[in-house]
Amino acid sequence: xxxxxxxxxxxxxxxxxxxxxxxxxxxxxxxxxxxxxxxxxxxxxxxxxxxxxxxxxxxxxxxxxxxxxxxxxxxxxxxxxxxxxxxxxxxxxxxxxxxxxxxxxxxxxxxxxxxxxxxxxxxxxxxxxxxxxxxxxxxxxxxxxxxxxxxxxxxxxxxxxxxxxxxxxxxxxxxxxxxxxxxxxxxxxxxxxxxxxxxxxxxxxxxxxxxxxxxxxxxxxxxxxxxxxxx
Ligand SMILES: Nc1ncnc2c1ncn2[C@@H]1O[C@H](COP(=O)(O)OP(=O)(O)O)[C@@H](O)[C@H]1O
Ligand SMILES: [Mg+2]
Numbered sequence: 001x002x003x004x005x006x007x008x009x010x011x012x013x014x015x016x017x018x019x020x021x022x023x024x025x026x027x028x029x030x031x032x033x034x035x036x037x038x039x040x041x042x043x044x045x046x047x048x049x050x051x052x053x054x055x056x057x058x059x060x061x062x063x064x065x066x067x068x069x070x071x072x073x074x075x076x077x078x079x080x081x082x083x084x085x086x087x088x089x090x091x092x093x094x095x096x097x098x099x100x101x102x103x104x105x106x107x108x109x110x111x112x113x114x115x116x117x118x119x120x121x122x123x124x125x126x127x128x129x130x131x132x133x134x135x136x137x138x139x140x141x142x143x144x145x146x147x148x149x150x151x152x153x154x155x156x157x158x159x160x161x162x163x164x165x166x167x168x169x170x171x172x173x174x175x176x177x178x179x180x181x182x183x184x185x186x187x188x189x190x191x192x193x194x195x196x197x198x199x200x201x202x203x204x205x206x207x208x209x210x211x212x213x214x215x216x217x218x219x220x221x222x223x224x225x226x227x228x229x230x231x
Contacts, residue, residue: 147173
């Protein structure tokens with residue numbers, strides 16, 4: 001089971017949007033996907049509430065973050081997902097630490113503003129410290145989200161900052177698009193009407209992201225989950 005955690009200590013960076021969108025992308029690719037919503041606002045689970053609007057291969061749960069470890073085992077038994085995506089609430093709780101420790105890959109969504117990059121760097125530092133304590137090498141990437149079509153000075157500066165801080169960045173970016181704004185209303189782009197230009201473009205972004213994730217995880221140095229390395 002592949003586990004991908006979405007971590008950010010800041011709200012509004014597009015964490016839930018990207019998490020739900022990527023869930024749709026994996027489902028469309030034929031995977032059994034389970035989304036664990038650890039945010040007490042229950043954004044992602046609210047967006048995916050309508051069971052008739054989503055395929056049976058996309059399931060959602062919103063457990064008590066305190067029991068994440070047990071819940072992950074339960075999820076594996078009950079749903080046997082190929083991919084589990086965890087939308088982690090924005091604070092330094094135990095759940096964030098567990099979600100990161102359990103993940104094959106942690107995605108740090110980050111809008112291209114100075115404040116968001118500062119927060120992304122903090123999360124990256126947290127991941128490194130945690131993994132160093134267990135002599136493991138983490139796999140994480142910053143994902144630039146809500147990227148404007150016209151490159152502003154602020155945005156160019158943001159990308160320079162990411163480089164200066166040596167934050168590992170996905171080549172794929174998630175642009176600012178109507179299709180993402182509508183995820184709460186219409187579901188993930190892959191499950192929405194692909195005839196709409198914005199939706200079609202979002203599908204292309206997400207396919208690119210998925211392929212980049214596949215390449216990352218196929219690399220020999222790709223991190224094992226705590227369970228796998230214990231095995
Ligand atoms: N790529 C995007 N393009 C346009 N709007 C976006 C994008 N990503 C997120 N949004 C919008 O930004 C707001 C915050 O997104 P959300 O995913 O809830 O953030 P978070 O989970 O990090 O708090 C939502 O209103 C969402 O519709
Ligand atoms: Mg959210």
